[in-house]
Amino acid sequence: MTDELTQMAQEELNSACSLTWPELKRITPWGDSFEGFAPSGRTVEVERRYLWALDPEGAIIVEVEVRDAAAREGVEARAILHSPAGSR
Structure with missing residues (x-):
């Protein structure tokens, strides 16, 4: 079942990293949490x-x-x- 969690974590990381640099700068430092469902149906x-x-x-x-x-x-x-080059 850990493989399922690893896959979910990687997918969520890819989504989290898809923000543009200006968007990332606006929300850093920040964090959130939410309840979701793994592909097997269990709550995570x-x-x-x-x-x-x-x-x-x-x-x-x-x-x-x-x-x-x-x-x-x-x-x-x-x-x-x-x-990115030239951004801060």
Whole structure:
């Protein structure tokens, strides 16, 4: 079942990283969580976090965690996004 959570975390991370740089800058630092359903139908909690990176300075860390509290398992996915040339 962890493979299912890994797939969900990666899909949510891809979605979270699809924002434009100006959109990312406006919402960082920020996070939210919501209840969703895994492909198997079980209820999971999805948490997204947008954080300023210390290294490299000016980058944004995007983290996603998908948890199944009842099964006591969870998976995290993470990306570091760098500002486009000329943006800050």
